[in-house]
Each structure stands twice: as C-alpha cells, then as structure tokens.
Amino acid sequence: MTRDGGHIDRRAARVLLLDPAGRVLMLHGWDPARPSHTYWFTVGGGVEPGESLLDAAVREAFEETGLRFDPAALEGPVRTDTVTFPFDGAWYSQEQSFFVARALETVIDLSRLNEVEQGCIDEARWWSAADLDATDERFYPPDLPSLLRSLLPSPLPSPSPLPEVA
Known part of the structure; x- marks a missing residue:
C-alpha cells in the first residue's frame, strides 16, 4: 500500500x-x-506486505467471519478489477481480486474485526442474487448479482417431451 497525500494505492x-x-x-x-x-x-x-493474494483472502475471511478455510479450497481469482473510492477522508485506488469460498457453517463471528472495522461494520447477512436484485440498499460491487449467477451451477433444463410412438 502506498499513500500519496490523500490518495492510497492498495492491493x-x-x-x-x-x-x-x-x-x-x-x-x-x-x-x-x-x-x-x-x-x-x-x-x-x-494484502499485507509479503502476503500472497490467496493468503490474504484466507486471513481476511477468518478475521471477518471466524471461518477458517484451507487455501486449496478457495477458487480463483474469479475476477480482478480496480475500483476508486473514498474512505475515512482518503481516496483509495484498489486493485482487487475475488476468490470463492464455500461455507458449510453459516454462523458468523464478527469479534475478530480490527479497530477500524469495529467502528464501521455492524452486521453480516447472507444474500441471494434475487435478494440483491430486489433491494434498494447500496452494495458493492454493484454487479454482484450477475457475478453470483455466473458462479452458481445453472439449473437443469426442463426435459424435452418424448416423441410419441405410433
């Protein structure tokens, strides 16, 4: 991470x-x-200095949810992009890579959030693509419903009717 005045570049x-x-x-x-x-x-x-993207994904998942993942169990990155956003008075330019982790446990523990996160995160919730499509609440990335749909198995097509035998 580098900081230039009020601008922070990070991975x-x-x-x-x-x-x-x-x-x-x-x-x-x-x-x-x-x-x-x-x-x-x-x-x-x-990503912390000397840390790989995959290691950062595993660490962040544990810190923010309490769930532990084997790095080999994560998929991806499934997407990499760059976003620019303001946070706490500074502008960030963030190159970010998205990994997929599949959780069997759905109980989330926010007790490991760092001091900054404790001051500005208040809830965790599981969302379907349809839930995200239907909400008026702001979420990031804004194209998350389509990204989710691209990662989930497609529903099986309806079976074709069998031809009639004369």
Missing part, C-alpha cells in the same frame, strides 16, 4: 463466501467520514 483480496444455498455473505458498514453513507460489501481487505 486487496475479496472473498465471495457462499453458503450451501448459493447465498453470498455481505457485511454492512459505512464510511467513518460519511456515517450516513451505508452499504453492504463482500468479505476481504488489503
């Missing part, structure tokens, strides 16, 4: 944590500099 690992029903875990938070700007976002965060 991040995000985790699309899916439950057995294909719902993604989202955390609810806000920008400390703009407390009324609330939003839902995926698990994950900045």
Whole structure:
C-alpha cells in the first residue's frame, strides 16, 4: 500500500463466501467520514506486505467471519478489477481480486474485526442474487448479482417431451 497525500494505492483480496444455498455473505458498514453513507460489501481487505493474494483472502475471511478455510479450497481469482473510492477522508485506488469460498457453517463471528472495522461494520447477512436484485440498499460491487449467477451451477433444463410412438 502506498499513500500519496490523500490518495492510497492498495492491493486487496475479496472473498465471495457462499453458503450451501448459493447465498453470498455481505457485511454492512459505512464510511467513518460519511456515517450516513451505508452499504453492504463482500468479505476481504488489503494484502499485507509479503502476503500472497490467496493468503490474504484466507486471513481476511477468518478475521471477518471466524471461518477458517484451507487455501486449496478457495477458487480463483474469479475476477480482478480496480475500483476508486473514498474512505475515512482518503481516496483509495484498489486493485482487487475475488476468490470463492464455500461455507458449510453459516454462523458468523464478527469479534475478530480490527479497530477500524469495529467502528464501521455492524452486521453480516447472507444474500441471494434475487435478494440483491430486489433491494434498494447500496452494495458493492454493484454487479454482484450477475457475478453470483455466473458462479452458481445453472439449473437443469426442463426435459424435452418424448416423441410419441405410433
């Protein structure tokens, strides 16, 4: 991570944590500099010096949920992009890679959040793509419903009717 005045460049690992029903875990938070700007976002965060993206994904998943994953169990990255956003009075340019982790356990423990996170994250919730499509609440990334659908198995097509035998 480098900081230039009010601008911070960083690399991040995000985790699309899916439950057995294909719902993604989202955390609810806000920008400390703009407390009324609330939003839902995926698990994950900045890569620490000397840490691989995969190791950062595993660490962040544990810190933000209490769930432990074997790095070999994560899929991806399934997407990498760069976003620019304000947070706590600074502008971030974040290159982020998304991994998929599949959770059998759906009870989330937020007790390991760091001090900054404790001050601006208040809830965790499992969301389906349909839930995200239907909500008026802000969430990131904004195209998450289509990303989720691309990761989930397609429903089986309806069987074709058998031809009639004369």
